[in-house]
Structures are given as C-alpha cells and as structure tokens.
Amino acid sequence: MRLTEVKTQRAFEAISSQITERIRRGDLRAGDRLPNERELAQAFAVSRHAVREALRSMESVGLLHLRKGATGGVFVSGGRPEAVAEAMRGMFYVGGISLAELTEARLEIETAVLRLVCGRLDEAGLALLEDNVAAAERATEAGDNGAKVTLNIRFHELLATLTGNTVLVVVMKALLDILREFAQRVGPVTEMDVIASRRRLLRHLRAGRQDSAVAELVRSLRAVHRHYLGALKGRGAAAPGMPGP
Amino acid sequence: MRLTEVKTQRAFEAISSQITERIRRGDLRAGDRLPNERELAQAFAVSRHAVREALRSMESVGLLHLRKGATGGVFVSGGRPEAVAEAMRGMFYVGGISLAELTEARLEIETAVLRLVCGRLDEAGLALLEDNVAAAERATEAGDNGAKVTLNIRFHELLATLTGNTVLVVVMKALLDILREFAQRVGPVTEMDVIASRRRLLRHLRAGRQDSAVAELVRSLRAVHRHYLGALKGRGAAAPGMPGP
Amino acid sequence: MRLTEVKTQRAFEAISSQITERIRRGDLRAGDRLPNERELAQAFAVSRHAVREALRSMESVGLLHLRKGATGGVFVSGGRPEAVAEAMRGMFYVGGISLAELTEARLEIETAVLRLVCGRLDEAGLALLEDNVAAAERATEAGDNGAKVTLNIRFHELLATLTGNTVLVVVMKALLDILREFAQRVGPVTEMDVIASRRRLLRHLRAGRQDSAVAELVRSLRAVHRHYLGALKGRGAAAPGMPGP
Amino acid sequence: MRLTEVKTQRAFEAISSQITERIRRGDLRAGDRLPNERELAQAFAVSRHAVREALRSMESVGLLHLRKGATGGVFVSGGRPEAVAEAMRGMFYVGGISLAELTEARLEIETAVLRLVCGRLDEAGLALLEDNVAAAERATEAGDNGAKVTLNIRFHELLATLTGNTVLVVVMKALLDILREFAQRVGPVTEMDVIASRRRLLRHLRAGRQDSAVAELVRSLRAVHRHYLGALKGRGAAAPGMPGP
DNA sequence: GTGGTCTAGACCACT
DNA sequence: GTGGTCTAGACCACT
Known part of the structure; x- marks a missing residue:
C-alpha cells in the first residue's frame, strides 16, 4: 500500500x-x-x-x-505594493542579500527602466522629471539634506512610473526602499555633482539620445553605489544588518 | 491649523x-x-x-x-524568497497588474540578466544550461508536457542563478512563479521550436556573442508571451484573476 | 534581549x-x-x-x-482651576490620600502662603480679610452655620489670593474643596473661638508680626484639623471614602 | 416667584x-x-x-x-497622580500661570517639604538622597545631560516622598513635571555647582541643621529659577506656551 | 517544554 | 448596531 x-x-x-x-x-x-x-x-x-x-x-x-x-x-485588498518591499527587505536583513547584490540589481533594472522610458516619454513626463531636479537643486542649496535625499529617490521612482509598468514600479520601489536607509545615513555623495548629472540625463532624454542617457545614469549610479559600499566598509562590521540609528 | x-x-x-x-x-x-x-x-x-x-x-x-x-x-529566519513571490502574486491577483505588464517586465529583467550572465559564464554554468535543454528535449519527445514546462521555467531560473545575484534570482522567481500557472494551462507554444531556440542561444553564449544571445532570447520570450496573451484573450474575461483549475 | x-x-x-x-x-x-x-x-x-x-x-x-x-x-480654554481640584479629589476618594495627609499638607502650604502674604499685604488686602471676618461674625451670631462655613473657607482662599500667585491659589482651592465637605458635615469647632483667632491674626498682620501671625494660624488650623480627624474617627470606618449625605 | x-x-x-x-x-x-x-x-x-x-x-x-x-x-481607579499634573499643566499652558508664579510656588512648597523632612529623616532616607547625588555626579562627569536632568528632578521628588505625605508628593510632582521641560531645553545651570550644593544640603540634614538646610535649598532653587526665567526672556516670546522642541 | 488551538467576554471604533 | 481588537487561561500536539 x-x-x-x-x-x-x-x-x-x-x-x-x-x-x-x-x-x-x-x-x-x-x-x-x-x-x-x-x-x-x-x-x-x-x-x-x-x-x-x-x-x-x-x-x-x-x-x-x-x-x-x-x-x-x-x-x-486592492493590492499592497509595500508587501513586496517588506518581503524584499526581509531578504536583505536576514536572507543573505548583500548591499553589493542590491546595488548591482538596481543598476541593471534601472537601466532597463530607462531604456523603456526613452521610447515612451512625452512632454508631461519630462516636465515631471525636470520639476523634481529643480526641487532637488533648491533643497541642495538650502542645505536640507533630508529633502534632498527624498527628492533624489523620488527621481528614480518617477522614472519607473513613467514606464507605465506596475511590476517595474513595485520592484524598483522595493529596492529603493532599502537603499533609502543608506542614503539617509551615509550622507551626500561628494565626489560628483548629482544635479549636473541629472541635467545631462534630461538633455539626453529630450534629444532622444538613449545610449547617452543610459551611460549618464550608469555613471551616476556607480558613483552613488561606490559611496554606499565605501561607507559600509568604513563601519567595519555588518555585512548583514543595516547601520544603526 | x-x-x-x-x-x-x-x-x-x-x-x-x-x-x-x-x-x-x-x-x-x-x-x-x-x-x-x-x-x-x-x-x-x-x-x-x-x-x-x-x-x-x-x-x-x-x-x-x-x-x-x-x-x-x-x-x-534565514530568508524566505517565496515571500516576495507571494506578495507579487497578490499584486497580480488583486492589485491591477496585468499579464501584459508582467511579461514586459519579465522581458526587460531577463534581458538584463542575460547580459550579466554573458560576462560571468564559465564551463560549469554552460553545462548546467545544456543539461537542462537536453532534459527538456527528452520530455518533449516523450510528450510529457508537465515536465517540459517545469524544465523550461527551470532554464530561466538557471540563467538568473548564474548571475550570482540573489536579488535578481528572487525577482525572476517571483515573476516566473506567476507565469508558471499560465504555462501549465495554456499548453505548449506551437509557432516556434523552443528547443531549437535554446540551442541557438547556448551557441551564442559559448561563442561570447552577447548581442545575438540577447536577440535570440527576446525573440523567444516575445513568442511565448504572445502565446499567453492570446490564450488569455481567447478566454474573453479575466484580465485580473487567473484561469480556474 | x-x-x-x-x-x-x-x-x-x-x-x-x-x-x-x-x-x-x-x-x-x-x-x-x-x-x-x-x-x-x-x-x-x-x-x-x-x-x-x-x-x-x-x-x-x-x-x-x-x-x-x-x-x-x-x-x-482660558484655564479651569477646578480641574486640579477634581483630580485631587479623585486622589482623596480612591487614591489612598488620608485626611491626616490632607490636613498636614494644608497646614504646611497655608503657612507658606501666609508668610508670602505678610510681605505683600496692603491696606486693600487687609480690608478684604477684615470684611470677611466681620461677615463671619454676623453669620455666627445669626446661627447660620452654612454661611459661616462658607465664609471661613473663603477666608483661607482670600489669603491665597493675596499672594498674587495663581499656583498657590489653585492648590489651596483644591485642598479646601475637599475639606469643605468635612466642615459642612462635622459642624462648628467648639473648643475654640474662631472669630477671636482671626481677629488676633489680623492684628498681627497689620502690625507686621509675621511669626506671631503664623503661630496664630497654625494653632487655629491644628484645632480645626483635630476636630475633623476626631469626627472621622467617631464614625469608625472610612479612612478612604467620605461620610455619606 | x-x-x-x-x-x-x-x-x-x-x-x-x-x-x-x-x-x-x-x-x-x-x-x-x-x-x-x-x-x-x-x-x-x-x-x-x-x-x-x-x-x-x-x-x-x-x-x-x-x-x-x-x-x-x-x-x-486606585488613583492617578498624573491627573493632577495634567490639570496643572493645562493651567500653565492656557490658564495664565506664569513661569515666575510656578517657580515661586515651588520654592515655597519645597521649603515646607524640606522642613517636614528634617523632622522625619532616618538613615535609609538619607542613603536614598546620597545615592541620588552620587548618580547625578557620575552623569555630570560622563556629560550625560539627559540623565543628569532626570536625576536632579528625582532628587526633589525624593524629598517630597520622604515627607510620607501623598498630597505633597502629588503637588510637587505636578510642578516638577512642568519644570522638567524647561530643564531639558534650557540646559545645565552654569553659574553654580549643583552637586556641591546638594552635598552641603545633605551635610546639614545629617547634622540636623534645619535652617541651614533650608537656606542652602533656597539659594540653589533661586539660581535654577533665575536660569529658567533668563532663558525664557532670551527667547523673547512665549510667556504662555513652552519653548518649542 | 513549546507552539498550536480554543473559549468567553470585554473594550474600541465606525456609521 | 456591528465588527475589529485584545485579554486570560486552558488544553492539545509535537519533539
């Protein structure tokens, strides 16, 4: 039997x-x-x-x-995108996802996002991005680091939103959600001018130069991620686990 | 106030x-x-x-x-990747994610995955992929559709795993998890020879022809996705909600 | 943990x-x-x-x-001093404040009040106090016990008011508020002549003899408090809880 | 009618x-x-x-x-002493109690408290006070301002507790509760050595020198209150209302 | 010994 | 009036 x-x-x-x-x-x-x-x-x-x-x-x-x-x-429910973010966060806290993997995945996915956006961007979308950069510039000048970080992250969310693809939005938000904590604690990237990079990116987008836009984004993200990874290493410990408050 | x-x-x-x-x-x-x-x-x-x-x-x-x-x-916990998949599934069931968005996101992300893999693939990795295709071929010849679907999905998971990036693995699994249900119900793609396409893809990989590999993958995924979308339309209803058992 | x-x-x-x-x-x-x-x-x-x-x-x-x-x-609100009194009353009803503690605290605080008043008392203030005593005398002669009690308590409130310090006024009122119930039910103190004591107190105040004034007040309050405590004991029970109506 | x-x-x-x-x-x-x-x-x-x-x-x-x-x-309820404190706080926020009145009332009441304590203090009570001062000294040396403020306020509460009179405890706590906010924001008094003053006070208490003890307390409280009032004036506005966070 | 399950009954909150 | 939230304390099932 x-x-x-x-x-x-x-x-x-x-x-x-x-x-x-x-x-x-x-x-x-x-x-x-x-x-x-x-x-x-x-x-x-x-x-x-x-x-x-x-x-x-x-x-x-x-x-x-x-x-x-x-x-x-x-x-x-009508959907709860944060659930994805929370589960991803759990993977980061305890599941052996390293910051290096996180930033690499983010780079790849955001690059794909940007390529999609290039083909669909209209004037209204461009305006949203430009408004964001202008606001970030004001925050930078005012020395308001909190607002600056929030606006910078918002820029990446905006890009995802402009694909019109909810899956990409949800995934990007999940990744940015984890990276936000780093951004807030690690402080601003000093080795590059984020605003200037954004401006160049937008010019490329407006002119339809997809490859240049992607290159600009990649360069910028690489700098930011180096910054995070350097900060983490500086702290010595804590490959898993986030920097304390 | x-x-x-x-x-x-x-x-x-x-x-x-x-x-x-x-x-x-x-x-x-x-x-x-x-x-x-x-x-x-x-x-x-x-x-x-x-x-x-x-x-x-x-x-x-x-x-x-x-x-x-x-x-x-x-x-x-030491991490539970299915949690991400479950949350994503919830978004698909009730949160307004359409199959079209899902397949588009999958195409973009898997393309990025493949590019990463191209730069890191060693002989052992190639062997894994080839074994998978061989097994799928046997299942096809044997007319074992269940095994065939499982092996085909396993091929895409393998690709993700070969990036060595857990985040990409988790995201891909979440997407494949939802698509699996379609694959099992919709039946085999008839308008193309999946095994032949895989073989071409592997040849490109072995020869280091990244762009050709990507092109082959894209062509293949597009066909599969058309197949899913067509099947869904055929059923008339249910953009949200899955076909019943 | x-x-x-x-x-x-x-x-x-x-x-x-x-x-x-x-x-x-x-x-x-x-x-x-x-x-x-x-x-x-x-x-x-x-x-x-x-x-x-x-x-x-x-x-x-x-x-x-x-x-x-x-x-x-x-x-x-522009302030509601009774709120303090009500909260204090709650402490007396259910919070384990005994009558002995209440009277002791009152003695100490009113002594401090009187000392403050000594340094600030002007003719108008003295007149208020004298008017009060005169009215109390008339009520006593008329046998109007209710009015007498009210006026006696009013005397102590007046003292507090003459400090010009709202905090002391509020605290004193809170304590007097609770003691009023006792005064009304226990009936007049018989072992001393309250009016005569008040008159002596006022003479000391007018002459600026602070220590004599304080001594007179203390003597008077002690007698009254003994009276309350004796009445309470006579009833046997109810350290917490007030005598019924 | x-x-x-x-x-x-x-x-x-x-x-x-x-x-x-x-x-x-x-x-x-x-x-x-x-x-x-x-x-x-x-x-x-x-x-x-x-x-x-x-x-x-x-x-x-x-x-x-x-x-x-x-x-x-x-x-x-079995009593809620904080209710008195809350009501008193309300009087301070909106009811026209000024900081000057508050500190004056506190000075008077705490003086009365200290007098009562002098007559009842035993070895155990003295030990409690000495422990508190020792802890405050350590906090001061460690530069832990938060702990220092808490311990200093605790000293005054301890004094009230040692009277054994719940009414005085409740009233003192109400006043200290409001003053605590000032203490935390205004920062430490610099014009005097609080710890040294406490030590002198305790020596007087141990030796039974009531008047010297009171004098020491008064001197110390006057300095602290001047500090508060000066800080409030420095801010220009807000006689009613507390300094913002 | 620890998680899993269950019960009865009360406050908390919304319309 | 209806439904979610919380509690105390009990027994069951598993290792």
Whole structure:
C-alpha cells in the first residue's frame, strides 16, 4: 500500500489557502467583502483566533485588508505594493542579500527602466522629471539634506512610473526602499555633482539620445553605489544588518 | 491649523515593528532564537494572542520561522524568497497588474540578466544550461508536457542563478512563479521550436556573442508571451484573476 | 534581549495628544477656536465619535471648552482651576490620600502662603480679610452655620489670593474643596473661638508680626484639623471614602 | 416667584456625576468593577456613546480605569497622580500661570517639604538622597545631560516622598513635571555647582541643621529659577506656551 | 517544554 | 448596531 507523507497543515494555513484559492480563481475580487470573523470561524469550524491568524498573515502579504467599525469587515485588498518591499527587505536583513547584490540589481533594472522610458516619454513626463531636479537643486542649496535625499529617490521612482509598468514600479520601489536607509545615513555623495548629472540625463532624454542617457545614469549610479559600499566598509562590521540609528 | 491623520497602532503591529527593528539593527540575526511566546507576551505586556499575530505576520513576510515541539521556538529566519513571490502574486491577483505588464517586465529583467550572465559564464554554468535543454528535449519527445514546462521555467531560473545575484534570482522567481500557472494551462507554444531556440542561444553564449544571445532570447520570450496573451484573450474575461483549475 | 512594553495608543488619545501638543507649543492659545467636530474628524481621518471622546477628555482636564449653539464650537480654554481640584479629589476618594495627609499638607502650604502674604499685604488686602471676618461674625451670631462655613473657607482662599500667585491659589482651592465637605458635615469647632483667632491674626498682620501671625494660624488650623480627624474617627470606618449625605 | 436658572446638564455629565457620587459616598471603592458599557447604557437609559464619554472623562481625571480583554471592564481607579499634573499643566499652558508664579510656588512648597523632612529623616532616607547625588555626579562627569536632568528632578521628588505625605508628593510632582521641560531645553545651570550644593544640603540634614538646610535649598532653587526665567526672556516670546522642541 | 488551538467576554471604533 | 481588537487561561500536539 502506498502511503503519502502526512503533512499536518496548521488550522490557519488551511484557512488562508482556502481563501487565497478563491481569490486566485477570481471568485473573490478586490473590494469584495468576506463574512465577518465570527461567521468565518463558524464556517471553517474553528475558533475566531485561528481565523484571525489566517487573516493577519493574508493582510501582511497584501491580499486582504481589515477595517474596523460599523462599515468595517474583511475585504479583498486592492493590492499592497509595500508587501513586496517588506518581503524584499526581509531578504536583505536576514536572507543573505548583500548591499553589493542590491546595488548591482538596481543598476541593471534601472537601466532597463530607462531604456523603456526613452521610447515612451512625452512632454508631461519630462516636465515631471525636470520639476523634481529643480526641487532637488533648491533643497541642495538650502542645505536640507533630508529633502534632498527624498527628492533624489523620488527621481528614480518617477522614472519607473513613467514606464507605465506596475511590476517595474513595485520592484524598483522595493529596492529603493532599502537603499533609502543608506542614503539617509551615509550622507551626500561628494565626489560628483548629482544635479549636473541629472541635467545631462534630461538633455539626453529630450534629444532622444538613449545610449547617452543610459551611460549618464550608469555613471551616476556607480558613483552613488561606490559611496554606499565605501561607507559600509568604513563601519567595519555588518555585512548583514543595516547601520544603526 | 495643521492636523495630521491619526494612525492608531495595533498591539501586534507595535510588537512586530519592535522585533523587526532589532533585526534591522543586527541585534538579532538569522538563526537566533527569540524568547518563547509566553515570555514575549510578558516582556511586551500583552496577551499571548497579540504576540502570536505579530509572529504570524512576520513569518508570512519571511522574517521569522516558528517551529513546534520541545526543540521548537521562534527563530529569526534565514530568508524566505517565496515571500516576495507571494506578495507579487497578490499584486497580480488583486492589485491591477496585468499579464501584459508582467511579461514586459519579465522581458526587460531577463534581458538584463542575460547580459550579466554573458560576462560571468564559465564551463560549469554552460553545462548546467545544456543539461537542462537536453532534459527538456527528452520530455518533449516523450510528450510529457508537465515536465517540459517545469524544465523550461527551470532554464530561466538557471540563467538568473548564474548571475550570482540573489536579488535578481528572487525577482525572476517571483515573476516566473506567476507565469508558471499560465504555462501549465495554456499548453505548449506551437509557432516556434523552443528547443531549437535554446540551442541557438547556448551557441551564442559559448561563442561570447552577447548581442545575438540577447536577440535570440527576446525573440523567444516575445513568442511565448504572445502565446499567453492570446490564450488569455481567447478566454474573453479575466484580465485580473487567473484561469480556474 | 531588551524588549520594551507595548503601549497601544487609542484613537482618541492620538487626537488629544496632537491637539495638546499644539497648545503646548503655543500654536493654539486661550480663546482660539478649533475647527468643528466634523472637520476635525475629517482632518484626523477618524469618526466624529473618536473626536468627541478626545475633546471630552481635554475638556475635563481644562484645556478645551465646548460651547453649544450658533456661536458655539470648540475653544481653547482660558484655564479651569477646578480641574486640579477634581483630580485631587479623585486622589482623596480612591487614591489612598488620608485626611491626616490632607490636613498636614494644608497646614504646611497655608503657612507658606501666609508668610508670602505678610510681605505683600496692603491696606486693600487687609480690608478684604477684615470684611470677611466681620461677615463671619454676623453669620455666627445669626446661627447660620452654612454661611459661616462658607465664609471661613473663603477666608483661607482670600489669603491665597493675596499672594498674587495663581499656583498657590489653585492648590489651596483644591485642598479646601475637599475639606469643605468635612466642615459642612462635622459642624462648628467648639473648643475654640474662631472669630477671636482671626481677629488676633489680623492684628498681627497689620502690625507686621509675621511669626506671631503664623503661630496664630497654625494653632487655629491644628484645632480645626483635630476636630475633623476626631469626627472621622467617631464614625469608625472610612479612612478612604467620605461620610455619606 | 423665585425661579432658578435652568442648567441643562449634558447626558454624559449626569452619568459621570451619578457615578462620582457613588464613589464619593464610598459605595464604590478602588478596584470595584462597574457593569459593562451596554449594561450601563441600559441602566441610565442613554446611548452607549453617552456612557463612553462619561467614562472617558472620569478616566482622564483619574477616577476610573478601563481595561480591555476577558478580565477587562470598567474599574474604579486606585488613583492617578498624573491627573493632577495634567490639570496643572493645562493651567500653565492656557490658564495664565506664569513661569515666575510656578517657580515661586515651588520654592515655597519645597521649603515646607524640606522642613517636614528634617523632622522625619532616618538613615535609609538619607542613603536614598546620597545615592541620588552620587548618580547625578557620575552623569555630570560622563556629560550625560539627559540623565543628569532626570536625576536632579528625582532628587526633589525624593524629598517630597520622604515627607510620607501623598498630597505633597502629588503637588510637587505636578510642578516638577512642568519644570522638567524647561530643564531639558534650557540646559545645565552654569553659574553654580549643583552637586556641591546638594552635598552641603545633605551635610546639614545629617547634622540636623534645619535652617541651614533650608537656606542652602533656597539659594540653589533661586539660581535654577533665575536660569529658567533668563532663558525664557532670551527667547523673547512665549510667556504662555513652552519653548518649542 | 513549546507552539498550536480554543473559549468567553470585554473594550474600541465606525456609521 | 456591528465588527475589529485584545485579554486570560486552558488544553492539545509535537519533539
């Protein structure tokens, strides 16, 4: 007799996979409301507690959304891009992703992003980028490092957004999310003029010179990443783990 | 008057952010064991239940791992790449990511992957790829469609792995994870000979012809993606939501 | 591992601390009008109910004042000294403050008050005190015990007021507020002539004999307090808790 | 016909005064549990909202305590000394209490406190004070200003505690609570050696020289208060309102 | 011994 | 009125 390994599924897992499957099949769509906790507990013949653990874990991966109050309840989420970022962050904290890998991946993906953008950029998109650079310049002159970092990261997010591709946006945001902490602690890159580089990049974009634009971006990112890696090494420790506050 | 939105923090969120922060700072590292649930509840001055919800959500994003039994306990995870895939999948199910975006992003990222690989490929890597293609060929001849799909997807994962960059591996796996379901249901691409295309790709790689390799990959992926998109359209509905089982 | 107690903030607390902070910083001053409840609810992104609870608790500690009607609204209070008295009363009812502690503290603080007053008393102030004593004498002769008690307590408040120091006024009022209940129920002190003692006190004050004035006050207060404590003991029970109506 | 002004009592006030009255009479004592919200609403024939507002305001003045969970409910509080401090703070923020009044009142009350302590101080109490001064000295040497401020304030609280009189403790804490913010922002007093002054004070206490002890305390407090008042004036604005963060 | 599950009951929040 | 959040304490299942 062939016996298959028994895999005890925890109660909450059985619940969450059942709900997930219904979402996957399209029976449940974004915005749909599930029965309340008490009813779910009854339907699954488990305690409310087990239901809550299941809902909680589905909430944390962005499939559900729990809302309190009279109009509250359990809803199928409309997507939670931060869930991807959080999971990626976990990989960085404990999963053996090094800063070097992170920056390399970012360089490759952002290069691809920029190539896509070149073919789709219109006047409105260019204006957004130019506004960002102008604001970053003002922040730099005002010595407002916090605003400067935020605006610089925003520039890269903008590029991703201009591809019109949500997947690339989500992935880029996840990577930038982790790099943001470095940027804020490591302080400004001194060996190059970021604003001037951005200006050159925008000129290339406006003129449709894709290869020059990519080259400019690569040069700039390489400098920034060298800066991060140097700072990390300077601290000696902590290949895994981020610099403390 | 400037008033900011009130954000009440739930107990389990306060707990998980406190633990996450200690992981981020490097105080807790992969493999470390946390106090048990009862002790955590006492330390945080909350119920065990609140602790469990926090642990559960951290487990689902891949930061912790819970193990039952006498030698069990709560451990800092060594990374859970599937967490990224799950979160991405959530975005696809409910978050408005279309198949078109998914395939476009995949094309761009895999192209970048291939370029990286070209510069680093050694004999061992090439052998792995060739073995994969050989096995896929046998599966095709044997008419074993399941094995064929698995091996084809494995080919793309192999490419990512050969970059040596975990971030790219994780991202590619997340994308392939979603595409796998399509591949299995849509059936084999008929308008092209995948095995032949792979062979050409490997020849280019072996000869160091990066641009030709990329061109071959792009051509192949475009065909596959057209195939998926066509199948989806054929079904009429369900831009969001996957075809049922 | 160092873990700190989790403190979840309730919605109404988040609201009240945000408004309190703006008052503390001086952004909001006495008399200023806040947006109405509906607007506040919108600004904080909570229900009107949560806003009301926050406003209510701030009203009860004397930071806000809610006024009904067409010209009504939520206003920053100009101070509510009774709030201190109420909180102190709470400590007496349930917080383990004994009558003995209360009377001791009162003796010490009122002594300090009298010393301050000695240095600042002018003719107008003396006249106020003398008027009070005269009125108390008339009430005593008329056998109007209620008026007598009120006027006697008023005498002590007057002393505090004559320091010109609001803090001392508020603290003294808080203590007298609690003692008033005793005075009204315990009935008049019989072992001494309060009016005569007051007259001596005023003569010392007029003559600038600070130490004699203080001695007279102390003697008088001690007698009264003995009276209270004796009455309480007579009832047997209720160190905490007040004698019933 | 004599008509008395109509005073519409709001629903929540009627509720809270009814409960307060029962506490005052001793029917309800610290630790007692009240019926739950729904039952109270029914008993008072009002909405649960009105009940909640009443409970909330009684919680903020320290008469009740609300606890969540299975063993939760509405309980008569065992006293909340911070309620007095909060109310006093409100008076300072908006009620026209000036820093000058605050420091004067503190000087008077703490002087009275010290006099009381002189008559009751035992070896254990002296040891507590000496330990505090020693710790403050270490913090000063280590340049840890935060710890220094905390320890210095703690010294004054200790003095109050050593009177054994809860009223004085509560009042002193209320005053110190407001002064703490100044101490932290204004920075250390430079014109005098606080530690040396404390040492002299303790020597006087140990030797039973009450007047010298008081004189030393007064001198020290005057210097500190001058420091605060000078800093406030330096800022130009904000007699009401505290210096911003 | 530790995570997993369960129960009953209460506050918290929203409309 | 409805539903989410939290609590205390118990037993079960696994190693």
